[in-house]
Amino acid sequence: MSINDENITRIYLDDKELILIGTAHVSKKSAEQVKEVIEHEQPESVCVELDQQRYQSIKDGNKWQETDIFNVIKQKKATLLLMNMIISSFQKRLAKQMGIKPGQEMIQGIESAEESGATLVLADRNIQITFARIWNNLGAWGKAKLLMQIVFSIFSNESISEAELEKLKSKDMLDAMLQDLTKHFPRLKKPLIDERDQYLAQKIKEAPGQKIVAVLGAAHVPGIKEQIHKDHDLDKLTTRPPKSKVPKLIGWAIPLLIISIIAYTFMSNPAAGTQQTISWVLWNGSFSAAGTAVALGHPLAVLTAFIAAPITSLNPLIAAGWFAGVVQAYFRRPSVKDFETLSEDAASLKGFWDNKVTRILLVIVLANVGSSLGTAIGGADVLRVFFENL
Incomplete structure (x- = not known):
């Protein structure tokens, strides 16, 4: 092996x-x-760009069959699970195209x-902390823009050749990627790249032994070279x-x-108050x-959303989508087969609607999105009637 390999x-x-x-x-x-x-160098420590949560996920393998969908709803993790599956399915789709398991270099x-x-060293920062710091660095528009870009890129049918992937390791391509990232999401670069470079560098430096091999995404190498000193x-x-108290x-x-x-309004004009109430219920519901209907929910789930939304919109602690x-x-309780095919189904829009697990998550998310829109429009109509009857 050449000591001067450009990736080392x-x-x-x-x-x-x-x-x-x-x-x-x-x-x-x-x-x-x-x-x-690793075979050639025989290091005392091997650092991998994983945290404990992602490492455990790799070790446990596919455990979707044990998922309790009711606990997911109860713990308010439906949206998080949905986003995790979307991102995971995107990586698996690329990996399948290349004939390799996702994250195989970390597994190796x-x-x-x-x-x-x-000695194995898990050198990356906890992914939830990174997400929290990323989210905190984005404004409302930035959050919406980031989510839209993730979803659009994930469901794109554009294929990427392995040759193009290998090009991503070159310094020029890397600089271009970081510049593009900074241009579109200037607040995102610090928690996603810079802070993790610092964290990874410190963990690598502190790894036991005199010879350490670190397995890293190419995007982190230039930053770690700078931060390691x-x-x-x-x-x-x-x-x-x-957490901000404003929301x-x-x-x-x-x-x-x-x-x-x-x-x-009811006290001053009962008829107008009744009109406001009906408007609030109809818009929200x-x-x-x-x-819920767009998510192809069960008719009773659609009815539940209609009944629950006007009430849950008045209480920030509960949401129509949960009900x-x-x-x-x-x-529409998911079967074992639904969990077994979850990763594959989540790689396409059709699969998202066909699989009973993802359909439940879509029902929750889209019912809540609809309720939020209904709250905005219904609230505006309540104000309209109020000002008209002053």
Whole structure:
């Protein structure tokens, strides 16, 4: 193996030799190279770009069959699970095209560390902390734009050749990617790239032994080369951003305002108050029911969304989608087959609507989206009637 391989970076720091392998996450060549480097170098430690949660997911394998869909709804994790499946299915679709398991280079790093007797170091920051810090750095428009871009790119039918993936390892392509990322989401680069470079660099530096191999996504190598010579506070980098009280205040202020306006209108003009109430119920119920229907929900789930939305919109602690989702799960309970084919079905729009698991998640999400739209329009109509009767 050539010491000057363009995907391998050697850094000598005090008495340590650090060997960074820049990989593409769905590249067959990357996985093969990881195996070759570890076998050749025989390091004391192997660092992989994984946190405990993702490592456990790899070790556990496919455990969808054990998923309790009612617990997912109860724990308010439907949207998170849906997004995780979308992103996971995108990576699996690329990996299937390349004839390789997703994240095979990380799996190979784990296996090679075990075979060589090296200490395995999970060097990446907890993914939930990274997501929390990313979300905190985006405004409302940035959040919407990011979600739309993720969904559109995931369901795109455009294929990527392995040759193009390998090009992503070159310094020029990397610089172009980071510039593009900064251009579209300037606030996202810090928590997603810069902070993780610092975290990874510190964990690699602290790995036991004098020779350490680190298996990393190519995008992190330049940053780690820069940050490895500095000391970084891991506690500071893993602090979750404080939650803003503004959304919670708004979440309670709007319902209280709506209730107060309708109550006041009833006292001064009962007919107008009745009109406001009917408008609120129809707008909220209809939009939430429409969202459930778009998700091809059970007729009783559609009816549940219609009944629940006008009430749940007045309480930030509950949501119409949860009720609709429970009804959908009760009448269209997923089978073992639905869980077994979940990853494959989630790779296409048709599969999302055909699989009973993802359909439940879609019912929850779209019922809530419809309820939010109904709240905005219904609330505006309540205000209209109020001002007309002053």
